[in-house]
Each structure stands twice: as structure tokens, then as C-alpha cells.
Amino acid sequence: MTRYALVVEYDGRPFMGWQRQDHGPSVQASLEDAVHRMTGETVAVHAAGRTDAGVHATAMRAHLDLDRHIDPFRLAEGLNALVRPDPIAVIGCVAVPDDWHARFSCVGRRYRYRIVNRRAPLTFDRGLAWRVPDPLDAAAMHEAAQRLVGRHDFTTFRSAHCQADSPLRTLDRLDVTRHGDEVVVIAAARSFLHHQVRSMVGCLALVGRGRWSADDLAGALAARDRAALGHNAPPDGLYFTEAVYPTSTSAAAG
Amino acid sequence: MTRYALVVEYDGRPFMGWQRQDHGPSVQASLEDAVHRMTGETVAVHAAGRTDAGVHATAMRAHLDLDRHIDPFRLAEGLNALVRPDPIAVIGCVAVPDDWHARFSCVGRRYRYRIVNRRAPLTFDRGLAWRVPDPLDAAAMHEAAQRLVGRHDFTTFRSAHCQADSPLRTLDRLDVTRHGDEVVVIAAARSFLHHQVRSMVGCLALVGRGRWSADDLAGALAARDRAALGHNAPPDGLYFTEAVYPTSTSAAAG
Numbered sequence: 406m407t408r409y410a411l412v413v414e415y416d417g418r419p420f421m422g423w424q425r426q427d428h429g430p431s432v433q434a435s436l437e438d439a440v441h442r443m444t445g446e447t448v449a450v451h452a453a454g455r456t457d458a459g460v461h462a463t464a465m466r467a468h469l470d471l472d473r474h475i476d477p478f479r480l481a482e483g484l485n486a487l488v489r490p491d492p493i494a495v496i497g498c499v500a501v502p503d504d505w506h507a508r509f510s511c512v513g514r515r516y517r518y519r520i521v522n523r524r525a526p527l528t529f530d531r532g533l534a535w536r537v538p539d540p541l542d543a544a545a546m547h548e549a550a551q552r553l554v555g556r557h558d559f560t561t562f563r564s565a566h567c568q569a570d571s572p573l574r575t576l577d578r579l580d581v582t583r584h585g586d587e588v589v590v591i592a593a594a595r596s597f598l599h600h601q602v603r604s605m606v607g608c609l610a611l612v613g614r615g616r617w618s619a620d621d622l623a624g625a626l627a628a629r630d631r632a633a634l635g636h637n638a639p640p641d642g643l644y645f646t647e648a649v650y651p652t653s654t655s656a657a658a659g
Numbered sequence: 660m661t662r663y664a665l666v667v668e669y670d671g672r673p674f675m676g677w678q679r680q681d682h683g684p685s686v687q688a689s690l691e692d693a694v695h696r697m698t699g700e701t702v703a704v705h706a707a708g709r710t711d712a713g714v715h716a717t718a719m720r721a722h723l724d725l726d727r728h729i730d731p732f733r734l735a736e737g738l739n740a741l742v743r744p745d746p747i748a749v750i751g752c753v754a755v756p757d758d759w760h761a762r763f764s765c766v767g768r769r770y771r772y773r774i775v776n777r778r779a780p781l782t783f784d785r786g787l788a789w790r791v792p793d794p795l796d797a798a799a800m801h802e803a804a805q806r807l808v809g810r811h812d813f814t815t816f817r818s819a820h821c822q823a824d825s826p827l828r829t830l831d832r833l834d835v836t837r838h839g840d841e842v843v844v845i846a847a848a849r850s851f852l853h854h855q856v857r858s859m860v861g862c863l864a865l866v867g868r869g870r871w872s873a874d875d876l877a878g879a880l881a882a883r884d885r886a887a888l889g890h891n892a893p894p895d896g897l898y899f900t901e902a903v904y905p906t907s908t909s910a911a912a913g
Contacts, residue, residue, distance in 0.1 A: 416782040461783070485780050494779035525748035526739050528670040529715070529787060 407474045408505060410466065411436075411450075411481075412497030417461040417640065418532045419492065424455045432456075432493055436467070439487035443480075446471055453511045453648035457600075459532065459640035463517075464496070466648040468507040474500075505650075513577075513649030514597060518590040518606045519642040522583075534587070535606075535642035541613030543588045547581035549612040549619035550590075553605060553626060554579055559598050560629040562608075567599035572629070574598060581609060588613070603643060607636030661728045662759060664720065665690075665704075665735075666751030671715040671894065672786045673746065678709045686710075686747055690721070693741035697734075700725055707765045707902035711854075713894035715787065717771075718750070720902040722761040728754075759904070767831070767903030768851060772844040772860045773896040776837075788841070789860075789896035795867030797837035803866040803873035804833040804844070807859060807880060813852050814883040816862075821853035826883070828852060835863060842867070857897060861890030 413432070421429035425437070436450045453466040475483075481498035488495075504510075519534040521527060522541045527534060553562075553576055560572040578593035590609065592602045608625060611617040617635060625633040667686070675683035679691070690704045707720040729737075735752035742749075758764075773788040775781060776795045781788060807816075807830055814826040832847035844863065846856045862879060865871040871889060879887040 414779070414782050416785075482778070485778075489780070492782040492785060494782050496777070496779045523750070524736070524739075525668070525750045526743070528668050528746040528748050531670075531746060533783060 406470050406472055406503065408468055408470050408501050408503050409477060409480060410468050410497075410499050410501040410505060410507065411495050413452075413462060413465040413467055414494045414496050415462050415465065416492035416533070417456060417459050420458065422456055422458045422460065423452050423465070430491070432462075432465075432491075435488050435491045435493055436469075436484065439484045440469060440471075442487050443483045444471055444473060444475065446473070451507050453507045454514055454597075454645050456643075456645055457640055460643045460645070461533065462645040464647055465645050466507045466511065466650075468501065468505065470503075507648070510650050511596075511648045512651055513593065513595055513647075514645070515591065515593045515647035515649075516597070516602045517644045517646045518592070518602060518638065519644070520588040520590070520606070520610065521586060522588050523586045532641050535639050537588075537610055537614075539614045541583075541588050541610065542615065543581050543583035543613065545615075545619075546588070546590075546609045546613040549617075549622045550579040550581055550605075550609055552619055552623040557626055558629050559601055559626070561625050561631060561633045562601045562604035563598040563631065564600035564604075565631065569596075569598055572598060574601070579605065581613075600637060603638045603640065604634055606642070607638040608634065610638065611635045660724050660726055660757065662722055662724050662755050662757050663731060663734060664722050664751075664753050664755040664759060664761065665738075665749050667706075667716060667719040667721055668748045668750050669716050669719065670746035670787070671710060671713050674712065676710055676712045676714065677706050677716075677719070684745070686716075686719075686745075689742050689745045689747055690723075690738065693738045694723060694725075696741050697737045698725055698727060698729065700727070705761045707761045708768055708851075708899050710897075710899055711894055713786070714897045714899070716899040718901055719899050720761045720765065720904075722755065722759065724757075761902070764904050765850075765902045766905055767847065767849055767901075768899070769845065769847045769901035769903075770851070770856045771898045771900045772846070772856060772892065773898070774842040774844070774860070774864065775840060776842050777840045786895050789893050791842075791864055791868075793868045795837075795842050795864065796869065797835050797842050797867065799869075799873075800842070800844075800863045800867040801835035803871075803876045804835055804859075804863055806873055806877040808833055811880055812883050813855055813880070815879050815885060815887045816855045816858035817852040817885065818854035818858075819885065823850075823852055826852060828855070833859065835867075854891060857892045857894065858888055860896070861892040862888065864892065865889045
């Protein structure tokens, strides 16, 4: 058996999410079906994060096991040919030790959230960013965001469907910067609750529009109550951008 | 009568090009139909450049005349609502003097061409960039590109359908830079021949792959013969990004 680590980029628009679903297309099913057609083997492809419907990834990490050894470059090329026309690209592929696990070995996850802050509707970025027509004060958003950094009970920012045992998470970084008419939020943590990034971004947008103060945001966190959530941002702007592993060598892209 | 100058962004993928066509959708027809539905007036919308099928614009300049005066902000908002679901956005709209003409007043045009230089297929950028799998030497491309800058007979880089009276053009700038796995070509001139940017980019890619030298490129230019063209790059990567007017005030975005 050989274990392969993949770096996968995907446009989440046509998918029900990463995870295989009965009722619609998923990134996982597309990859697993491609592996089966290429090798005849029925495998599970495990990811560092199970993104929701409409959420994207620029560098999802995943792994799979094959009985027959295949050159990693050939595996990536074959999968890229077979997932067509799904908007999935294997941009890295290496053989890794058998105990390397895309999800359980992962010690850090990073997301980027793209807001396009303008009146006009989106063209190229439709489904790839959240358009907010009201002017956003990105500096105020960044300042308020620092109230969420650290170890907290994030119940307010957690979906009702979240399956995590505990609502406690340590948010390492939540940065908001403006680049022209784009406001970008970077979130980093060991792991996130379900909908946590979108819920934080939705509330930060309320701060950016002047509807909430930084104290309102801190109050929502302290409430530890989903009903205190101001707004949940749409999946369109969310990208899984990085997974961190203890030994960088074993997770390196091919 | 009031003349309005527009700044228009569009994703060229679903269109036969800027210009109204009998056999398929166009940016011009979508905008003219929206104006008609909004005002009841039948107008022509004139653009600084008539982009081809599949070519995009981040800031096309255009103008139209209306008998009834409408607030420019309301005109932009109305057009944006009515062009839906076409991927067109009016991102600027101002009233301009009656002698301001989007095409004939324009003294400079700028295009950007995006090449994604990687093995893996495109996901987010499908139809929005040209994927070149072989490694490209962007520095060699830039150096060779300088052989095309200046006033030349660009017959080699001109489509058979070009309607310009003369093949002489003055290329002010042709810059090639690499940003990660993206190679970007910026082209600036008073005006371009039909397919000129795509033809220049196609040949520069041959230089980047080591198949052509800078002398080969200069030789192709000197041949003044379409048969000397190495390669015509696809429309996917081409963006109209800027039109320059003598008095910047009258063309300012709203």
C-alpha cells in the first residue's frame, strides 16, 4: 500500500461541498470516482477540511491509499484528466508515510474570505466573492476582529449542525485588509467550528457598515448563543487556503 | 439630449463579442436592450474597442445618448438591474459633452493578457486565462517583446478579417512579468489591429518555451506576412483594461 498526499484546488460553485452526498455532486465523489476509473481501486479520499456547498479551496490537503504503486506525477495527471469537466485540479501529489493523515495530522488551517465592496453586481467573481454594496470600514473591521482572537467559546459563531464535541476554539489570527474595492479576511486556527468563519465575517461586515461596534461583536461572542449572531456570510467568498502539518516534508506538494 | 460615458466590466465567456450580432449574444445588444427597457429609447452604445468572442473587459469605455435626462447614478443602477443575468456591470457613469466619443476621442488603449503557466487544468480561471503547461521563461519573453515596441507594419500579427486601412501601428508598451504561476502581458498603443495582442502573445509564448528566439520574433515581424505567425493565443486570457482620453475629466468614472 502507498499513501498519497494531494494538494487540491477547486471551484466550489457546482458542488454540494467536499463530502460525498446522496443528493448531489461533491469534490470527494468526483476524486474517488476518478481514482476508481484510473486504478480500479475503491478508495476513500480524506481531506483536511470538509468545506460546505459553494465553498472553494486553493490548496485543500487530502490523502488516499492505493494497493498498487503509481508514480505520483502520473497519478496527478490521470486524476486531472478524469475529473473533467468538474472544476477540480490536483496541483500537488507526493507519496507520504502511512501514518500521515490529511485531517488528523493537520495542526493548522487557514481560510481567506473575499468581499467585493461595490454597488455594481459581480461579473467574473459571481459565486467567487460576497458583494457588499454599502461602504465597509476595513480598519474598523480589523480592530474589532482582534476581540475574537484567542481561546473562546464560539457557540455564537457555530452552526446548529456543528458536530464538534466542544465549542471552544483558539483563533490564532483574524486579519481584515482592503485592496482596492476588495476587503479580504484571513482566519487561522488549529481548527474551526462549522460556519465559524462565515459567521465571524458576517458580523464583521456589520461592524464595517457601522451597524455594530467592536463592543457589540465582543458582546455577541460573550453571549455564547447562536441567536446573538448578527449575520452569516454566504459561502461564495470563502476559500480554504492552507493546511499546516508538523513535518513540512511529508506534506510537500509534488 | 444628454451623452453618458460608461465604464463597463464584462466577463466575455457567454458573448459573441462586444458588437451586436445576428447569431448570438453580445455585450452591446445586452446594454442597448437594457437601455430600451429602462427608458423606451432605442440607442446605440459605442465602445472604445470592439472585443472579440470570449474576450473580457475590466474597464471598457462606452457612450450613449438619451433624449430624456436621467441621473447618471440611477442610469447605472437601472442598467445593472436590467442586464441580469448577463455578466456585465456598469461600474461608472457620468454625463459628458456631446462631442466626447468613446471610440473616436480615445487616444490610448491598454490590454492585459493572463497566462497561467502550470500542468494542472484551470478551475476558477477556466475561460479567464490561457493555460500553458510547458515552463515559460518570462524574462526571455519580455526581452523579445521589446523588438515589437515602436512603429511597425504589423501585418504578421493581424487577422485576415482586420478592417483597418493600414497595418502600421505604434506599440507603446509590451511588458511581460511573472507573478507566481501567472505570466502577465501588458500591451499599450493608440490602437491595435484585429487579433494583434493575441497574435503577439501567441508568438511570445513560443519564445517563452524556447522554441523561438528574439530574432525569430523580429523576423516574423519583418516578414509582414500572416503566414509567418507562430501562434495566435486564445481569447480566454485577454482583457481590455484601459482607454485613455485627452481630457481625463470628461471620461471620469461616476
